[in-house]
Amino acid sequence: MKKPKVVVLVGGPDAERNISIASGTAITEALKTNQSFCTTLELIDTPTVDDILALNADVIFPALHGPYGEGGPLQTILESANVPFVGSGSIAAAKAMDKIESKKIAIKLGIQTPNWNEITSSVCPLQPPLVLKPIDDGSSVDIAICMNAQEVENELPKLLRHRTELLAESYKKGREITVSVIHGEALPIIEIIPSSGNYDFAAKYERNDTKYILDPQLPDQTCVSWAVEIAKEMNIRDLARVDFILDNEGLWFLEVNTMPGFTDHSLLPMAASHAGLDMTDLCTKLIVTATQDH
Numbered sequence: 001m002k003k004p005k006v007v008v009l010v011g012g013p014d015a016e017r018n019i020s021i022a023s024g025t026a027i028t029e030a031l032k033t034n035q036s037f038c039t040t041l042e043l044i045d046t047p048t049v050d051d052i053l054a055l056n057a058d059v060i061f062p063a064l065h066g067p068y069g070e071g072g073p074l075q076t077i078l079e080s081a082n083v084p085f086v087g088s089g090s091i092a093a094a095k096a097m098d099k100i101e102s103k104k105i106a107i108k109l110g111i112q113t114p115n116w117n118e119i120t121s122s123v124c125p126l127q128p129p130l131v132l133k134p135i136d137d138g139s140s141v142d143i144a145i146c147m148n149a150q151e152v153e154n155e156l157p158k159l160l161r162h163r164t165e166l167l168a169e170s171y172k173k174g175r176e177i178t179v180s181v182i183h184g185e186a187l188p189i190i191e192i193i194p195s196s197g198n199y200d201f202a203a204k205y206e207r208n209d210t211k212y213i214l215d216p217q218l219p220d221q222t223c224v225s226w227a228v229e230i231a232k233e234m235n236i237r238d239l240a241r242v243d244f245i246l247d248n249e250g251l252w253f254l255e256v257n258t259m260p261g262f263t264d265h266s267l268l269p270m271a272a273s274h275a276g277l278d279m280t281d282l283c284t285k286l287i288v289t290a291t292q293d294h
Helices: 017-032 049-054 073-081 090-097 099-108 149-160 201-206 223-233 267-274 279-293
Strands: 005-011 038-044 059-062 116-119 130-134 144-146 166-170 175-182 190-193 211-214 239-247 250-257
Touching: 005 017, 017 038, 017 059, 017 279, 049 073, 059 073, 059 279, 073 090, 090 099, 099 116, 099 223, 099 250, 130 149, 144 149, 149 166, 175 223, 175 267, 175 279, 190 267, 211 267, 223 239, 223 250, 239 267, 267 279
Parallel strands: 005 038, 005 059
Antiparallel strands: 116 166, 130 144, 130 166, 175 190, 175 239, 190 211, 239 250
């Protein structure tokens, strides 16, 4: 019997293109150990429906991060090609990528999230300390933490040079917590402890001094049920990672990712491994479910 052809898509036009390639390479290597599939890696930019159909894939694993690859446009193309794929559909992906929409959904569920303002000019009504970030990009792209008004004045114009809008969010200093969700079930909690500063791009992907505590002792573990609730309310499919801050006022929802990283530094595979799913088992589970759900 012919083996199903699995195509892992990597690349794309987004800022985390190189991380996508690293994620997709790890996924491909994991799936190649499963002799039930014929797995190939495909580097893409912004493919058309015809480009996707030409792959002759039985199922696609789109390992892209960012607004195009993770936030709806690529998912729309995959839906139009009528090929089964891992991850959320286009509507859910777009909602999750929009940090303001995500916050509104969290509030609807009774989940607290830091105060925010949408920023389209050099005027910021929110008082520091605050975080400036894109509304619709990865959690490590174009981030500025501003502890005072002078820092806001310095950083805001820089970011607005290549962003038409930004999110200003009240800065919460506390323990960084993440909960991954696979097929509606939460994986073990991970606490992230950067060696210095914040959990920025370098701490995520480049340095090896970030500490990860699995099943940390927390005074409040409602992040587990909250992560599942948020994923369900957004109609997120297959997988997600939901990020929180825990301070002396409690837990604060930050954002949700519908295609988390799969690199050797990434949190979802780490949590899955702790729960007994190695990379091959994890990726196989996602492929099989994507085929069944289509």
